[in-house]
Amino acid sequence: MNQNQTYAIPMNDPFGKATTGKLGMWLFIIVDGLSFAGLLIAGAALRAGGAEWPQAGEILNIPLTAFNTFLLICTSFTMVMALNAIQRGDQAGLKKFLGLTMAGGLVFLGIQVWEYYHFIVHGFVITTSLYAAVFYVTTCFHGLHVASGVIYIACILWAAGQGRYSADNWDRVEILGLFWHFVDLVWILVFTVIYLI
């Protein structure tokens, strides 16, 4: 066979039009989802096992974190709008919405750092209690995902600046969106379990 010859890859029927990259991201999401599930279940196990656990809002700042949750919901909206823009061939819209998503992610991280700073100043550190350890490990693990997401968005934004995406080529934007929405989806559970219950 000539090395330059191209041939069609057979359609992977069970997964419809999902590309290999998209399937890969879904598989990553499952594995990552199980990691978060492990952390949250570990926290629940410690609590059920009799560890001292404060009431909701006794230590953590619920209104501030509710705002952060709202912010992450907004960034999910801007991310899906970025995909919507490039699917219509709107390059400027893609860049605008990706930029807004990245800004939202940075503000989220800023608020989280500010929250950590105040806790640490008041003596609530990772070694304070089992509750503190669960709080810091779970929220920091999520924060690292947000930070990775911001870097990931910056890379795609840079490529968008080079004009690499179009109405016929938006697969990578969609894959980035899957990761970002997953970060939002997991936060919904982390916020409920760690902050509200």
Next chain:
Amino acid sequence: MDDHKKLYIKNAIYLTVLTVLEVGVSYLEISQMGQIVLLLAFAATKMMLVAMIYMHLRYETKALKRILFVPIPAGILFTVALMYDIPFRWVV
């Protein structure tokens, strides 16, 4: 405004309203079990809205949906099932 954009805006509004309700429930003076059930129900609804609409899972094939919805709940179920003795483990 195209239909998708309307749907995305509606979804963002639903998610915000559910978040406000969640925060409200956390301040309610009801039984802890009732509070946990309500909060987890709200969280599950929000997660479904993000997955189905923003992640476009509702447009994907059944096989892909199964890949997501079977292993995570199954993994959580197995782990929880293995922890039935936790309330007694700390008793000396």
